[in-house]
Amino acid sequence: MCGIFCLLSFSPVESPTDQRLHQNLSRRGPDSTQDLTVTHAHPFYRCLFSAHVLHMRGALTPQPERDAAGNVLLWNGEIFSGIAVAPEENDTRVMARQLSLCDTPAELLSVVSRVRGPWAFAYYQQAQHCLWFGRDFFGRRSLLWQFDAEAEALTLTSVGGDCSPTGADPWLEVPAAGVYRIDLKAGRVAGTGGVTLEVYPWATGGCGLPSPENVPSNCVATMNQWGLVLPSPVSPLNMLLPEVEVGVLPSSPPSSVVATDLEEVLASRERTGEVDHLNAVLSEAVRRRVQALPGDIRDQSLTDHASVAVLFSGGIDSMILAALADRHVPAGQPIDLLNVAFKLQEPKTQKQQSTKKKKKKPETDQNDPTTDSTNVPKVSEISSPFDVPDRLTGRAGLLELQALNPERRWNFVEVNVTQEELQRTRRERVRHLVQPLDTVLDDSIGCAMWFAARGEGFVTQDGDRTPFSSPAKVLLTGIGADEQLAGYSRHRVRFQTSGHQGLVQELGMELGRISSRNLGRDDRIIADHGKEARFPYLDEDVVDYLNSLPVWRKADLSLPRGVGEKLLLRQGARALGLGPSALLPKRAMQFGSRIAKMENSHERASDRCNRLLSA
Template sequence: MCGIFCVLNNFSNNCDNLISQLKFEQNIKNRGPDSFNFQVFSTNDCSLAFAGSVLWLQGKNLTPQPLEDSESIFIYNGDIFNGFDEATQNNFGDTKLFHNFLKENIKNDTLDELYKVNGPYAFIYLDKAKKKLYFGRDIFGRRSLLLGKNKEGDTLILTSVAKRKTEFDFIEVPSVGTFCYDIQKNRFEVYCWQHKNKNYFSKLKDFESFLSTEIGNVFQREDDKPSNDIRAFEENENLKLLKSLKDTGLNEEGNTVLDQLLNSNLWLDNVKLLQKKCIQNKDNCNHATIGILFSGGVDCAVLALLCDKYVDKNRPIDLINVSFDEAKNYQSPDRISGRQTLKELETCCPNRKWNFVEVNVTKDALDKEREVHIADLIYPLNTILDDSLGCALWFAAKGQSKEYVTPCRVLIVGMGADELFGGYIRYRFALKRYSWQGLQNLLDEDWQNLPYRNLGRDDRVVSDHGRQLRTPYLDENVVEFLRKLECWEKTYPSSDLPLGIGEKILLRSLAYHLGLKQAATLKKKALQFGSKIANPKENGHEISSRLCY
C-alpha cells in the first residue's frame, strides 16, 4: 500500500512545496509509514512534483517511491496477483514489475492490455522525453486516485487522498481505462478497457465536464463480453433443484434446505469450485498481521474460515467488530452476531487464536474525528451513506479496543459479495416482478456500477491507518468464476424461501459446507445499520451536512 501524489503546473512555476501548502503531506504519509520521498521534474514550460509513501508488505527490499530512471518517473499503489513467480516478486517487488510492464505497453501502444493485470492498483507515470503523463486505476477501482484542478485551470493534481478546504476541486478518476495527458499539447487521451458498460461514456463525459475540455482521443477495442441473455433456464437442473426446495420442511435455521442442496453433486461441485477460487496466503508470523472486518455475517465468516485454512497456525487473526450503540452499552446487532459466529469459528478451528476486537465509538469521538479528519478522506464523496460507511470503516480500521490495538497491516473485508452473489433485498423484488431476466439485468447493472461507487472511498479511509485493504471476493479469479454462473446458480431470492436462505445461496452453501451452520443462515445487515452508526430516518442518498464545508 502506498500514497501517491503528483502536481503539474503548465508553466515553469515551482510547485515542489504545494503538497505541504495544501496540507496533503501527512495524509499521504499515513498511507505508507515505511518510506516517504519527493521528486521534482522541471522544463522550460512545465513543472511537476511527485511524492510517494510506502507500506512495505512484500519483497526482499523496500522499493522507495517515486521510482525514477532516465526515461520516466513512476509512482504506484497496488499489488500483482498473477503473471510472476514468487521468487521474481520477492526479488523485484510489484512496483518494479508493474513499472516494466507499463513501459513495455506504452512503447507498444497497447495500454488497454493493463486490464489483464490481476490485482488492485493506481499509478502515475511520466514519460520524460514525450512529456506525457499517464495515470489510471484497476478495472474494479479498488485503489483510490483523485484528480484535482484549481480555478485558473493551470495546475492539476493527482493524489490518493485530498482535502475539502483548498483552492482545488477534486473528482475520482473513473476506472474506465488508462488516461494520458499530453503536456505539450494540453490534451487528454484515454485507452479504454475492453469491457464497457452503459455508465462508461457518462463517466468520460463527467471527466470532460470537470476539466472543461474534450478528450482528444478515445482508443477503444471491441467488447467481446457475451450477451447476458438468459439461456433456456426452465430445463436447468440447478434451477429445478432450487424450485424443489419450496416443499422442503424448514427448521428454524433453514439447515434442511442447505443439507438438501449439498446432497446434490451438481450443486456441491460449484461450492467446491468457489472454495478453490478463494484466498490463499502463506507466511510465518507469531503476531496478528491479518485483520478481518467482522460482523459475524456469512460474508466475513467465510473469509475468516478461509484465512484459518491458509494462514500459518502460529499467527493470531484479529476479528474487528465496530459498534456505535452507546445507549445500549454497544450491544449492536453486529456485536451480538459477531460473538455468536466467533463461537462457531472457535469450534471449527480449535487451534487458531482469534482476537475478537471490540471497537466501541462514542458519539463525541465520531463527531470530532469526522470533522477534523474523516470527512477529508471521504471527499469528494458526500452523501449520508458515504458518511456512515466511511466513518464506520475508519474506526474499524483503527482497530482499537479498550486494552488492545490491532497490529495488522492487512484488513480483509467482504466488499463485492452482495453484488456477485446476489445479496440485496431488492433482488427479491426484481425476481418477483421481472423474473430471471430482470434479476440478471439488475445484477449486471449493480456489478458494472461497483467501480464508480465506494471502493476508492474505502481505500482512503482504511489506508489512513497504514493498513492495506484486501477484498478477496473481488479477486479476478473469483469474479471470473462467479460472473460465468447463471444467476440462479448463486442466488435464489424467491419468496419460496425465507430471508437469510435464498439470497447468496451459493455462498451460504459454502459456509454451511465448511461448518458455519449458524452464520450460513444469518440475515444480511448493512454495516451502517448493524453497527448502529446510521440514523434510519435519514435518506442515505441525500447530501450529508456533516461532510460539507
C-alpha cells in the same frame, strides 16, 4: 500500497503546497516518503511526483521509481497474478521494469492489462513526453483528480485535502473507465488552458468514456486516436434466463418459519460442482492476499502478532473469509476479527414517545434488523450498551470459528464507539477522506469502517477483558459478495417486480458502479491507518467464475431471506463446516453496527450529509 500524488503544471509559477493533503497521503504510507520533480522547457511543463509508501512486499522500495531513461512510476497496487513477482521482489520495481520496455501505447496497455490485483498509477514516459494514469477495472484503489484553471495545473492524488484551492474545481474520482494518457507537448484544449485526456477504455464490462460531469472542467476526454482498448480481466455477465419463471415468496420469512426450517431448505439443496468451484477460487483469492505480506512477517510461522485481520460482523461474507484465512495463515499466528459497535442510545419513555411530534418515516433498508423481528436482540441478551446486532452475531461467529479450529488464536476485537468520539473523528478525519462522496450512507459506512479498521478496542481471553490494538496491516473485507450474489434487499424487490430478467440487469449495474459507490471511498478510509484493504470477492478469478454462471445458480429469491440470497455462497459455507452463520440474512453495516441510529434517524441514505460538510 501507497499514497501517490502527481501535480502536472503548465505554468512556471509554482503552486502552493497543500500541507493537509500531504499529511493525509503520509498516513497511507508511513514507511517511506519522497518527492521528485521533472521539468521540460519547450514547451514548458512541470511534473511534481510524491509518494508515501506502505511496505507490503519484498524489499522496501521508495517511490517515485525512476529508471535510467528518465521514466517515472507512481504505483499504488498489488500484483497477485498475471505478471510474475518473486517472493523477494517488490512489485513496484517489477512494474517499473516492465513499463520501461514499452515504446508504444499498445505495448504499455498489454503490460497494464495483465495485472491481476488492485492498482492505481501514474507513469511519466520521458521520451514520448506523455503522462499515463488510471485505476483498475473495479476501481479498488482510490485516485482523485482536480484541475486548477488559474494555476493551469492538473492534480492526481490518492486522497484530497481539506478544501480546493482558489480557481480549482472540487475533487472528483478518476472514473475506472480505463487508462488515460496526456500528450504533454500537444495535449492542451484550445482557448481554455485545459487538458486533453486520451482514453483507452476497457473492451467489455467497463463504462466506456467517462461522463463529462466526472471530468474536471476545462478538460476534455476523448477516445484515443488508435482506437485501442484494454481487454477486460473478467468475462461478461451471463445474461441467460430460465425457461420457466418461478413465483416468489414474501421478502421476509413469515413468523412460522424458524431456523430449523431454513436449515432443512438449505440442506435440501444438492451440493454441486459450482459450490466446490466457488470455494476453490475464493480460497485461492484469500491465499494470495494473506501470503503476500512483508518479508519480516511472512517468514515467521510463529508470532504473537496477527498480520491479517477481517472486518467482521459474524455474517456469512466475513465468516467465509475468516474460515479461508484460517487455511492459509500460519497455524501459530493469530487472526484478528474487528467488530465495531456504536453505543446504543437510551430508550425513550412511553411519555416521551407519545408527546414527540410524528415525523415522516425515513427511507429504510429491508436489511435493517429493526424491520425483521428475528434479528432484533432480545432484552435479556443485552448486557452492554454496545450489544448491537453485529456484536451479537460476531460473538456467535467467533464460537463457530473456535469450533472449526480450536488451536487458532482468534482475537475478537470489540471496537466500541461513543457519540462524542464519532463526532470528533468525523470532523477531524473522516469527512476529508470520504470526499468527494457526501451522502448519509457514505457518512455512516465511512465512519463505521474507519473505527473498525483502526482496530482499537478490547479482547476477552480466559474471562479477562484487556485493551487491544490490532497490528495487522492486511484487512480482508467482504465487499463484492452482495453485488454478485443478489444479497441486497433491492435485488429481491427487483426480482419480485421484474423476475430474473430484472435481477440480471440489477446485478450487471452493481459491478458497473461499484468503483464509484464503494471502493474508492473504502480504500481512502482504511488506508488512513497505514493498512491495506483487500477484497477477495473481487478477485478477477472469482468474478470471472461468478459471471459465467446463470443467475439462478447463484441465488434463488423464491426462497426466504437467509437462504435465497447468496444461495451458492451459503452452500459453500456449509461445505466449509460453518453452521448457523450460513443462514443469517444480510444486515447492512450501518444497521448492524447501529451507527445509523446514532445521529438523525430520520435521514434518508441518499440525502446529502451536512455533517460531512461542516467544519
